[in-house]
Amino acid sequence: MHRICVIPGDGIGPEVMEAALTVLKAMELDMEYYPALAGNACFQKLGTTIPSQTVDQAQQAHATLFGAVTTVPGQNSAILTLRKKLGLYANLRPVKSYPGIDAIYPDLDFLIVRENTEGLYAGWEEYTPVGAQALRVVTRKASQRICEFAFNQALENGFKRVTAVHKANILKKTDGIFRDTFYQVAENYPELEAEDLYVDVTARLLVKNPQHFQVLVTTNLFGDILSDEGAGLVGGLGMVPSANIGDSNALFEPVHGSAPDIAGQGVANPTAMLLSVVMMLHHLKEEKAANKLEKALLIVLKERRFLTPDLGGNSSTLRMAREVQDNLDAL
Numbered sequence: 001m002h003r004i005c006v007i008p009g010d011g012i013g014p015e016v017m018e019a020a021l022t023v024l025k026a027m028e029l030d031m032e033y034y035p036a037l038a039g040n041a042c043f044q045k046l047g048t049t050i051p052s053q054t055v056d057q058a059q060q061a062h063a064t065l066f067g068a069v070t071t072v073p074g075q076n077s078a079i080l081t082l083r084k085k086l087g088l089y090a091n092l093r094p095v096k097s098y099p100g101i102d103a104i105y106p107d108l109d110f111l112i113v114r115e116n117t118e119g120l121y122a123g124w125e126e127y128t129p130v131g132a133q134a135l136r137v138v139t140r141k142a143s144q145r146i147c148e149f150a151f152n153q154a155l156e157n158g159f160k161r162v163t164a165v166h167k168a169n170i171l172k173k174t175d176g177i178f179r180d181t182f183y184q185v186a187e188n189y190p191e192l193e194a195e196d197l198y199v200d201v202t203a204r205l206l207v208k209n210p211q212h213f214q215v216l217v218t219t220n221l222f223g224d225i226l227s228d229e230g231a232g233l234v235g236g237l238g239m240v241p242s243a244n245i246g247d248s249n250a251l252f253e254p255v256h257g258s259a260p261d262i263a264g265q266g267v268a269n270p271t272a273m274l275l276s277v278v279m280m281l282h283h284l285k286e287e288k289a290a291n292k293l294e295k296a297l298l299i300v301l302k303e304r305r306f307l308t309p310d311l312g313g314n315s316s317t318l319r320m321a322r323e324v325q326d327n328l329d330a331l
């Protein structure tokens, strides 16, 4: 039996979570769901964006599903706290184009592996007499761990090339360590091609020639930015899922946020959340269920049945999810 911690969050978080749970529960897997609070609504109620009970629930679960939260300046980021407390050092962000969806490129399939614990998001930011400053943290240990993770992901998913993305010409020490560690790790994977690129060059190539990329491995901030760029190439934020993986915990969430501009209307695209569920099912070794759910979703996308407005349709979140569920039954 799998214990799943469920954190719907704010805005469209609960809307896409409801859709995903409807479909997931219809699959009748051996799973138990434990709801937990986090985010801004939680703060209004309990005075904290991430109660310790939520962290405990997530720690005890085999996997956590996270919707999205609204981050208010001055409040602790619930997702950053969870990533830190659960030791979720690897953030996997697959970017895939799906038939039927109006993507800039119809043939993309690459994976961004983002270091999730340090870089410029280490949380060391302070005011100074003249402004403010932030510290960029890069350790050999975290660099090695994330690079090994990226090469292993390449092997597991049949990719042939791993690209390290950095800015070592300017950030000579921090990104120098990241790049050098990458090539040390690469020596253990002679069957895979290893290359490195500057982040600005990568940003350009992602627009001009994204088919070049297979697995990209990079530090926290660059990974955050490039994965939004990736989302833009394949139909928008409603289309891209992510996994946050650690040694003993894992959390799955769409790349998008709480989307206050469309929250409450019931029209958020559930695809990113559903694909995050697919990633969770793979992680739990429920391969059959993972493949079945992805297939059911792909039929809905390809045949453009009951799509949400961001994909050019006029259906609601739940209507689209119900269509996925109906396809499951037919498979």
Ligand code: NAI
Pocket: 012, 016, 067, 068, 069, 070, 071, 072, 079, 237, 238, 253, 255, 256, 257, 258, 259, 260, 261, 262, 267, 268, 269, 270, 272, 310
């Ligand atoms: P966002 O991802 O929430 O929205 C950006 C744009 O994409 C909006 O126009 C939105 O309507 C659209 N969009 C996003 N997801 C969609 C979906 N599933 N279906 C259709 N359209 C979708 O990013 P934004 O506006 O920068 O941030 C809003 C809030 O979310 C902020 O408070 C931010 O801090 C938070 N946030 C939370 C994240 C998380 O919980 N992991 C990640 C990113 C942002």
Ligand code: MG
Pocket: 224, 225, 228, 255
């Ligand atoms: Mg982001």
